[in-house]
C-alpha cells in the first residue's frame with residue numbers, strides 16, 4: 069500500500085517512522101510519502117490561506133496549492149485499479165469506523181489531505197472527485213485544530229490491517245468492532261503474568277485451560293462491558309446472534 073499525506077505540518081507524521089508502522093515501512097509493506105503543502109506555493113510568504121468569501125471567522129485554505137499538490141502526487145493516467153483514493157478528514161465528514169478501516173486497508177493507494185484553519189476551499193474536493201474517489205471522514209464529534217491527528221488515527225487503524233503488518237493475525241480478528249463472533253462488542257478485560265498482583269488474582273477460568281469456558285467467559289465480559297459503556301451497540305445487535313446465555317448476562 070502506498071500512502072501520501074499532504075500537510076502544512078509534515079513533522080506531525082514523525083510517529084509513522086516508529087513501532088508497528090515503522091516496521092511495516094522498513095519491510096516494504098507500506099510506503100509513506102509526507103509532503104509539505106507549502107512546496108506548491110509561489111509567493112514569498114508561502115501563503116496557503118485567505119479570508120472566507122461571504123465573511124465569517126478564521127481563514128480558508130486556498131485551492132491553488134491543493135490543486136497543484138494533487139496534480140503532482142496523482143498526475144492521472146493510472147489504471148482504474150491503481151487509482152488513488154483521497155481521504156479528507158473534516159468535522160463534517162462521514163464517521164470513520166472499523167468497517168471503513170477494513171475497506172481502506174484493501175486500497176493500493178491512499179492520499180490524505182490535512183485541512184487546517186476553517187477547512188479547505190470546497191472546490192478542491194469537488195475537482196478531485198472528477199478524477200479520483202474522495203471520502204470526507206470524521207474521527208469523532210469533537211473539535212480538532214486540523215486534520216493531522218485524524219490522519220494519524222486513520223493511518224494507524226488502516227495500516228495495522230494491511231496483510232503482514234500485524235504478527236499475529238488473530239489479534240485483528242479479536243479487535244473490538246472487528247467482524248466475527250464478537251462482532252460489534254467491546255473487548256473484555258485482559259490479563260498476563262503474574263497470576264496474583266497486589267493481592268488481585270487473575271480470574272480462575274483463564275488459568276483452567278478449558279477453552280470453551282474461557283470463550284464463554286470472554287463473551288460474557290464483552291457483553292457486560294458493551295452494555296455498560298456502549299448500550300447503543302447492544303441495541304444494534306442482531307437478536308438472532310444472541311444465545312440464551314447471552315440474554316442472561
Ligand SMILES: COc1ccc2nc(C(=O)O)sc2c1
Nearest residue numbers: 157158183184206207214215
Ligand atoms: C480544518 O481542518 C480540520 C479541523 C477539524 C477537524 N476535525 C476532524 C475530525 O475528524 O474530527 S478532521 C478536522 C480537520
